[in-house]
Amino acid sequence: MDKLPKRPANYVPLSPVGFLPRASAVYGDRTSVVYGRLKFTWSQTHERCRRLAAALVSLGVRKNNVVSVLAPNVPATYEMHFAVPMAAAVLNAINTRLDAKAVAVILRHAQAKVLLVDYEYVRLAHDALQIVADAGAPVPLVAVIDDIERPTGVRLGLFKLEYEALVSNGDPAAELPLLADEWDAVALNYTSGTTSAPKGVVYSHRGAYLNTMGQLLSWGVGNEPVYLWTLPMFHCNGWALTWGMAARGGVNVCIRQNRAADVYRAISDYGVTHMCCAPVVFNILLEGEARRLAAPVHVLTGGAPPTAALLDRVERIGFKVTHSYGLTEATGPAMACEWRHQWDLLPLPERSRLKARQGVSVLSLADASVVDSNTMGSVPRDGNSLGEIVLRGSSLMKGYLDNPEANEKAFKGGWFMTGDVGVVHPDGYIEIKDRSKDVIISGGENICSKELEEVLLQHPAVADAAVVAMPHPHWGETPCAFLVAKDKAAEVCKDEVIAFCRERMSRFMVPRKVVVTDALPRNALGKIEKVKLRDAARKSAVSRL
């Protein structure tokens, strides 16, 4: 049994990039990508990606070099998910909601060799590159992604290379490097970019391949899906569905922004069957004139737990929601609330309560558990006993790039520690009870409260600071800052503090509320009691509504 060797025919390194040549071979004449008046087939997408990969190689991109992209859900972002690893490079899709400083931190940490930037973010890229250059760090080559929908007033001016020119100049017949090891990196996704020690999550080809298979299975994506890109591709590579649509030969419907009118128009124009989004998108879709869908649309939601009431409202207009739970380190969704037919018979509030649970591990994970983080033993399956959610399996990240300390903390006793607190119900379904203490999720974006606190402490009038989540009707949560003034007699100007933050962090991170207090509540060990602050924030939010 052991003497049989691995051969090129029966041991092919697992890679999600391989779904593209297969799609070109077996779904070649079908639509791959639509975007406004643009439309490609899978064989065209394959050729365009080959050309772009060849162009990157000819620009000097080599194995393990990082190619960054700063763009919305346009065809170029989709194509880079294949073209960049086809050049043996690592794709780094940057959150477009970050500010120039955060983008600069990422570009430097990733040592990006090339940056592709959408016309809309040319100014942001320019400012970020200036910061990189000012620090004396190497500046990546930049190419601009133009767009048939670019308003006439917007100029590309600043950069010389242009994406479409790269594609058309690339040789589609060029020999591209072959993937030899499925443990090689395919993508680099930052969970945080504002501090000096950013966490860059590295995905292996193996992990991304397995997660793609797992997502398609957990969500039950069948043949010929028509997939609407309401989830940013820069969030865990679109929860692996960038690669997943190639695996399924689906249609990628690209839209620039999640405006309700655009989403509803795309759904009816293209017969959308599937989309993913954070619950905040539901708010957008329910605002104004919420329509009834002509045919059901399957929605995978996650990033933040949706309320049962919200689930109820979107399901009423025709969305079929699957609730999932994931994190960047798990290459996207790690659990999904697999629906049981018998639940169909329950009253709606009960159904929504069951659906709001995070559920069971996706098939690509070997295991998920809830453990006492001291003993690492599983908690009882009683729906009450709290523990930390831990994961294990080949679809997890390789680790954090150049951050041994974060890796040591994250991997423990054969598990990946999520930092999230949950329970296991008697039926085996996991439910989150308290997320990682430091994270505020606003509109599906994770905000690290610690980073905000560091910025606040830089303010000359601030002696002590703590930031917690405050409920928000649209964004789900928003940061609320509690401050102690250095000079108790002097008044701290809240607006001035907010302006101070705005200069130093991405817009979505800025605290919406600032509370000045005499002292922060601390326990006997001197640790800030955030539970109390969260309660205070919750009450103040409720009273405001």
Add this chain to the structure above:
Amino acid sequence: MDKLPKRPANYVPLSPVGFLPRASAVYGDRTSVVYGRLKFTWSQTHERCRRLAAALVSLGVRKNNVVSVLAPNVPATYEMHFAVPMAAAVLNAINTRLDAKAVAVILRHAQAKVLLVDYEYVRLAHDALQIVADAGAPVPLVAVIDDIERPTGVRLGLFKLEYEALVSNGDPAAELPLLADEWDAVALNYTSGTTSAPKGVVYSHRGAYLNTMGQLLSWGVGNEPVYLWTLPMFHCNGWALTWGMAARGGVNVCIRQNRAADVYRAISDYGVTHMCCAPVVFNILLEGEARRLAAPVHVLTGGAPPTAALLDRVERIGFKVTHSYGLTEATGPAMACEWRHQWDLLPLPERSRLKARQGVSVLSLADASVVDSNTMGSVPRDGNSLGEIVLRGSSLMKGYLDNPEANEKAFKGGWFMTGDVGVVHPDGYIEIKDRSKDVIISGGENICSKELEEVLLQHPAVADAAVVAMPHPHWGETPCAFLVAKDKAAEVCKDEVIAFCRERMSRFMVPRKVVVTDALPRNALGKIEKVKLRDAARKSAVSRL
């Protein structure tokens, strides 16, 4: 990127066996297996498998030892798909239609350490073991699988160990060996067992895992399937759906035989949603009183190409057929005819014609192609140009056990050579035009014509022999033998030849028709022109109907 090490948390060897503990954790209270009055949940199945694995270890079973099973689709056969590899051993499920000689050849070649045998096959096992013992080869330990449905007249007598006793004596808390390498063998399936050089196909854990994921995706098996075991588990481990049902937390409905009444009863009693079978089972279901199903049942068919007329008839009574193509070496289905929604609008004959094509590669394969086997270049996608179907991907077998010659022939130029001849249609779908010259598929069982010819040549009156496929209304095909007598003047008794074969081969292999001829047609190089013989057989079959 390269400095990030593999860790126990993020590099877990891929294995289909891992679907069982996951099923126990997340689907624990759901039904795993039903068989007559027997019923288990996934947590019970997990415990039973742990016990059986521990029992096998305590019997001396070690890594890479082969544990064989000779049984129909009963719960024990299902459980062994997990328990045997949990003991680090290799599962060898033997075709129960073979004769004692063929079973003996397999037991010897596999060096089986343990044989588990169903009460129905005690006599067959006894005879096979006698042959093994007579040859002075080591004889495996035997345990009998008893059955609540065993007729009172049937005795187990011959063997001492009993399956249920093994399970109950096994320690569910015993430490079982951990899988360290996903390339390790998980199963051994024989494609042929009558000759002295049997082809034992070895599956790796990795290949079986990937194929399971691929099957579930290609066939679109959603949550909570109720799966009826009409496909023998000894055929490529039930096309990987043994493991697949654990992955999905489905219900395995076991039946002993594919009698029409049993199949229809199971469908209505358990609400069957899915089943697999060779087209011959359709004939069984359509004979007598074919019923209309109350709810649609998804059927994956393969093993032999179904005729468009047959597809038409079974779909009319409520089966939703997906047509697939596979072979033991591909760990089961390698292609499936993925249905396109636009085809729904075509007239039925056209739909059936499209569905009778073998289709596109499953997702777990990296590639499938049709090539000129001399140049290894792809044939044009014109639906006309013939070539050999070749496959590549990690779900293929490790290779043939102890058969370097067969391995050399099978793996060529980075491909696995199927021996089947096909075309590629302009839409990328592959269609088989002529199967491997040596294979006759009768009732879903492959018969190697070469082996039959070798037996026929042993007959004292036979000078020359060739066996080809003859169409058969029930079995699809059946072997037709063409003989040349040694003494042209003397008459060869056809019945005597058939009786001669019956003593020397499994019943399903015996030629149904014997034609005595003056000479076999040979080409200039002396090679028998089987095309001509197949034509003759076809004509004689048609004239008989």
